[in-house]
Amino acid sequence: MNTVIAFVLIFGALVFFHELGHLIFANRAGILCREFAIGFGPKILSFKKNETIYTIRLLPIGGFVRMAGEDPEVIEVKPGHNVGLLFNKENQVEKIILNNKEKYPNARVIEVENVDLEHNMFISGYEHGEEEFIKRFDVSETSYFIVDGQEIQIAPYNRQFQSKTVRQRIAAIFAGPAMNFLLAFVILFSLGLLQGAPVDDPKLGQLTDDGSAKESGLQEGDVIHSIEGESTSSWAEVVKIIQQNPETELTFEVERQGDILSYEVVPDAAKVGEETIGRIGAYNPVDKSFVSSLKYGFVETYTWTKEILIGFGKLVTGQFSIDMLSGPVGIYDMTDQVAESGTTNLLRWAALLSINLGIVNLLPIPALDGGRLLFLFVEALRGKPIDRQKEGIVHFIGFSLLMLLMLVVTWNDIQRLFL
Numbered sequence: 080m081n082t083v084i085a086f087v088l089i090f091g092a093l094v095f096f097h098e099l100g101h102l103i104f105a106n107r108a109g110i111l112c113r114e115f116a117i118g119f120g121p122k123i124l125s126f127k128k129n130e131t132i133y134t135i136r137l138l139p140i141g142g143f144v145r146m147a148g149e150d151p152e153v154i155e156v157k158p159g160h161n162v163g164l165l166f167n168k169e170n171q172v173e174k175i176i177l178n179n180k181e182k183y184p185n186a187r188v189i190e191v192e193n194v195d196l197e198h199n200m201f202i203s204g205y206e207h208g209e210e211e212f213i214k215r216f217d218v219s220e221t222s223y224f225i226v227d228g229q230e231i232q233i234a235p236y237n238r239q240f241q242s243k244t245v246r247q248r249i250a251a252i253f254a255g256p257a258m259n260f261l262l263a264f265v266i267l268f269s270l271g272l273l274q275g276a277p278v279d280d281p282k283l284g285q286l287t288d289d290g291s292a293k294e295s296g297l298q299e300g301d302v303i304h305s306i307e308g309e310s311t312s313s314w315a316e317v318v319k320i321i322q323q324n325p326e327t328e329l330t331f332e333v334e335r336q337g338d339i340l341s342y343e344v345v346p347d348a349a350k351v352g353e354e355t356i357g358r359i360g361a362y363n364p365v366d367k368s369f370v371s372s373l374k375y376g377f378v379e380t381y382t383w384t385k386e387i388l389i390g391f392g393k394l395v396t397g398q399f400s401i402d403m404l405s406g407p408v409g410i411y412d413m414t415d416q417v418a419e420s421g422t423t424n425l426l427r428w429a430a431l432l433s434i435n436l437g438i439v440n441l442l443p444i445p446a447l448d449g450g451r452l453l454f455l456f457v458e459a460l461r462g463k464p465i466d467r468q469k470e471g472i473v474h475f476i477g478f479s480l481l482m483l484l485m486l487v488v489t490w491n492d493i494q495r496l497f498l
Contacts, residue, residue, distance in 0.1 A: 148239025275365025290360010445477025
């Protein structure tokens with residue numbers, strides 16, 4: 080049960096902050112965001128705040144922010160339609176009722192003759208009982224359609240995604256992956272403040288109770304001058320010597336409170352993959368200062384980003400196979416294993432997943448943020464947008480292929496873990 084909670088919290092946080100990046104920069108650009116969703120499929124929970132409906136959906140495979148204008152508007156008013164009109168205090172149309180008009184006795188019903196709900200924001204037509212005269216009504220910039228009792232906000236062209244500058248649209252799309260990198264940095268920075276950032280000094284940090292370091296008399300804070308006569312100037316050198324000498328007696332010369340002391344230590348043997356290495360049960364020293372933690376957050380985020388990119392490069396060149404990829408099932412299983420090793424490792428795992436999500440979304444694949452950014456960069460170079468219908472087809476094909484890949488990866492996970 081704890082694993083389920085951990086998985087839901089981590090997944091929810093990663094998707095939430097990713098979509099929050101899109102939402103913040105879309106709102107800053109003045110784009111109407113109709114829905115902020117975590118998950119896909121049927122709605123489990125929803126509520127509305129300001130202009131946006133916030134939803135949690137059944138399938139935990141991502142999320143989205145539905146911006147006005149990205150998809151064709153599903154509601155269209157045409158000449159000949161009978162609609163009801165409700166007005167605000169400025170005598171502008173505030174709500175356009177498309178059906179069940181009898182439930183709104185105060186509405187003025189007209190037969191539409193002409194309408195523009197994108198640019199000029201007006202609707203005109205024959206009012207019932209006065210068919211001889213066409214009346215024109217101004218429509219509010221914040222007006223709504225009412226369909227089956229549900230209010231759907233009308234999006235004037237200046238509130239739609241495609242009306243914004245290329246720079247604003249790029250910012251709104253790029254902000255999602257950027258938030259994942261920022262979230263990873265914040266997690267790692269926080270771990271640095273709470274537990275300390277590792278320092279590459281030849282100094283013993285915390286010792287385990289069952290390790291050979293403590294059994295031999297070494298203490299936390301001892302500065303290691305040499306091992307078997309070989310001088311050490313960094314923690315990396317200390318680790319290297321210890322790992323190369325499992326179950327071999329080593330002479331440690333250390334400094335403690337100004338005194339030089341000597342201890343005989345036998346590293347325990349530990350199996351790592353096919354290799355046997357030495358361990359003494361000691362952690363490297365840490366620094367909990369703000370500056371060190373800040374540096375640690377940046378360095379770890381950069382290091383993991385680099386490693387993941389190298390992994391994707393190997394996948395492209397065939398050094399990794401598709402069978403080595405993991406989907407939601409594989410990630411859940413790994414989360415289960417990491418959760419057993421403690422909260423700290425679980426937070427590191429969340430940071431790693433956040434970086435991975437940011438990188439994956441920046442890949443130039445249709446339907447992902449990277450694919451959308453690619454179209455925007457092409458538009459910037461051409462000076463005009465690519466045909467929206469053609470772009471939509473490309474994204475649809477890309478999304479279909481991604482779903483197919485997800486099914487293949489998930490099936491591989493199930494076979495590897497359960498069959």
